[in-house]
Amino acid sequence: DTAVSQTPKYLVTQMGNDKSxxxxxxxxxxxxxxxxxxxxKFLKIMFSYNNKELIINETVPNRFSPKSPDxxxxxxxxxxxxxxxxxxxxxxxxxxxxxxxEQFFGPGTRLTVL
Amino acid sequence: xxQVKQNSPSLSVQEGRISILNCDYTNSMFDYFLWYKKYxxxxxxxxxxxxxxxxxxxxxxxxxxxxxxxKHLSLHxxxxxxxxxxxxxxxxxxxxxxxxxxxxxxxxxxxxVQP
Numbered sequence: 552d553t554a555v556s557q558t559p560k561y562l563v564t565q566m567g568n569d570k571s572x573x574x575x576x577x578x579x580x581x582x583x584x585x586x587x588x589x590x591x592k593f594l595k596i597m598f599s600y601n602n603k604e605l606i607i608n609e610t611v612p613n614r615f616s617p618k619s620p621d622x623x624x625x626x627x628x629x630x631x632x633x634x635x636x637x638x639x640x641x642x643x644x645x646x647x648x649x650x651x652x653e654q655f656f657g658p659g660t661r662l663t664v665l
Numbered sequence: 666x667x668q669v670k671q672n673s674p675s676l677s678v679q680e681g682r683i684s685i686l687n688c689d690y691t692n693s694m695f696d697y698f699l700w701y702k703k704y705x706x707x708x709x710x711x712x713x714x715x716x717x718x719x720x721x722x723x724x725x726x727x728x729x730x731x732x733x734x735x736k737h738l739s740l741h742x743x744x745x746x747x748x749x750x751x752x753x754x755x756x757x758x759x760x761x762x763x764x765x766x767x768x769x770x771x772x773x774x775x776x777x778v779q780p
């Protein structure tokens with residue numbers, strides 16, 4: 552009965568490849584996010600979508616392209632993977648209520664680029 | 666430029682004692698603060714939050730204190746239990762307008778509660 556799920560949990564790939572990470576939430580939330588946790592454990596927002604519309608894009612390279620087919624899904628596609636893309640990627644969702652929403656996180660996808 | 670800082674990477678306390686985790690922020694526009702708990706190989710889970718109009722919020726064993734003038738907040742866990750052992754992230758946000766929100770996270774503090 553997972554609230555926010557991500558697939559795959561682990562992803563190992565070669566530099567230059569293209570890969571996707573999928574995220575689904577069954578909480579009925581309108582807003583979804585992607586966060587990146589780098590090797591220094593710094594958790595930083597990448598994107599935010601509200602009801603399939605891009606709201607936040609935090610100066611992420613355009614090799615990263617989020618796609619939201621519906622408000623329950625927010626997938627992350629990464630082109631031409633680089634070594635520096637190795638990180639843990641977390642999807643999250645929330646139901647905005649005056650901007651004071653708590654966000655529910657998925658279990659994370661550990662991406663390793665070789 | 667790190668706007669939310671947790672200067673203690675780790676903390677060790679004895680079971681039953683108080684755990685105090687600290688967080689500092691630099692952006693005076695932040696008006697809502699959250700604490701998240703994270704176990705290995707899992708996503709962060711929401712623990713407790715506080716609005717800037719308050720200086721204290723309590724939920725069971727967890728209390729968050731906010732000192733706006735010092736731009737400092739702390740999470741108190743009393744009594745600490747071994748199951749509290751995890752990484753604790755402080756996060757801050759403000760009213761960006763619109764129907765979304767972004768959290769600015771600190772780098773986390775690893776709490777180890779010794780039996």
